[in-house]
Amino acid sequence: MLAPHRCNTLFVYLLSIKSTGQRMNHTVLVTGGAGFVGSHTVVELLLAGHQVVVVDNCVNSAAPPANIAPLPSVNGGHDKDDTVPSVNGGHDKDDTVPFVNGGHDKGDTVPSVNGEHDKGSPALLTRRGVKHLPPSLARVHTITGKEVTAFYTVSLLDRPALSQIFVKHKVDVVIHFAALKAVGESVEMPLTYYVNNVTGTLTLLEVMSEAGVKKIVYSSSATVYGTPQYLPTDERHPTGQGVTNPYGHTKHFCEQIMKDLATADKEWQVVLLRYFNPVGAHESGMIGEDPRGPPNNLLPYIAQVAVGKREILSVYGDDYDTADGTGVRDYIHVMDLAGGHVAALDKMFSEDFKGSVAYNLGTGRGVSVLEMVDAFTRASNRKIPYKIVGRREGDVATMVACCALAELQLGWRATRDLNQMCADAWRWQSQNPDGYV
Ligand code: UD1
Secondary structure, three states: OOOOOOOOHHHHHHHHOOOOOOOOOOOEEEEEOOOHHHHHHHHHHHHHOOOEEEOOOOOOOOOOOHHOOOOOOOOOOOOOOOOOOHHHOOOOOOOOOOOOOOOOOOOOOOOHHHHOOOOHHHHHHOOOOOOOOOHHHHHHHHHHHOOOEEEEOOOOOHHHHHHHHHOOOOEEEEEEEOOOOOOHHHOOOHHHHHHHHHHHHHHHHHHHHHHOOOOOEEEEEHHOOOOEEEEEOOHHHHHHHOOHHHHHHHHHHHHHHHHHHHHOOOOEEEEHHHHHHHHOOOOOOOOOOOOOOOOOHHHHHHHHHHHOOOOEEEEOOOOOOOOOOOEEOOEEEHHHHHHHHHHHHHHHHHOOOEEEEEEEEEEOOEEHHHHHHHHHHHHHOOOOOOOEEOOOOOOOOOOOOOOOHHHHHHOOOOOOOOOHHHHHHHHHHHHHHOOOO
């Protein structure tokens, strides 16, 4: 077992740094805002008073109804008088999601982006106008009573469409979630992951640069630490070493790209948020994690066993050097994680923020697979059958965050405990057994 590291030593040399107490409202462009962490973060951003523009290609999240319905001809999806036809956020008269503010102001001078693509190309379909919000964001509206300014079904690889969004909206800062994240899939399809995650991020950064928007909060992961050399793992831990899969590499590469950018150009401000294991759901049970196909991650799998969608949980190994032999992770409630993004924005707009800074977002508490099964059994009052199987390739025994830096500099800490994570995840799963469908 790794010796515990003195996480609190960070306080000693960081005592002089203050967190900001001020809150300013900004226009925040959120990529991947229809997804699990993205949609919960949009809730917190709206409640904090920010304007939110969402860009998501919906490959991994439920798409707006208009995208599910058969598409008319690729040229037919926009109003004749709309000057931003293929990227408009759509608000038809008969729109049943009237809170979509995705607006196409009549006097809009933004030129059409239609002419820059092959007619009928798949890219055109992914960025065509939408008639409704994705279900996750429609429910965000119900939860908050607030409207997102716009939603665009646009891929980050679609540079012209992305550029148009920056012309249309005066964006102050970007929170960048959009990425593929299935570890196993990334091993099988490395190019898809590198193109989507790295090229997508590069395109976004170039478009931002051209638009003069040089503030970004990046959705990174504890996976950048590889196999931890000490625990709890703080932000000074080496990154990019011992990363076992292309997904993890893409997170590390994107971090490095943004750090280099902030070094080269002092106007860039970058916050890298390294998530540990996000779980749970909004306490309303209206939004939550909605994995496509069998879940790769522990909590959604347990939740699907509890609700009867899956028969039995496979526990990947009980021979690790941990208290009960099963893997230990630092699970964090997704609403705490969402709050971390709002705190990061406040920090970024404070006077003392410069360059790039990475923060761990976790709880500092390790929970084993069997402890999680136990907690979920109590929360759901359902049996969770499980069997012990072999270790999963690429897994580490224990990963736990030191969160002292985020607490000190962002004034943020996770407040929701394991019971609440399980109770909220269960509320979401039991009220929405088939997700957003
Ligand atoms: C995984 C990814 C990580 C990614 C994170 C996103 C791997 C190796 N790592 O982290 O890169 O950032 O998801 O949330 O996939 N477990 C079971 N049975 C299951 C599923 C998981 O026993 O069906 C165990 C795992 O062995 C591990 C723990 O549960 O000990 C947590 O697994 P998971 O939820 O997949 O998260 P990570 O592996 O920590």
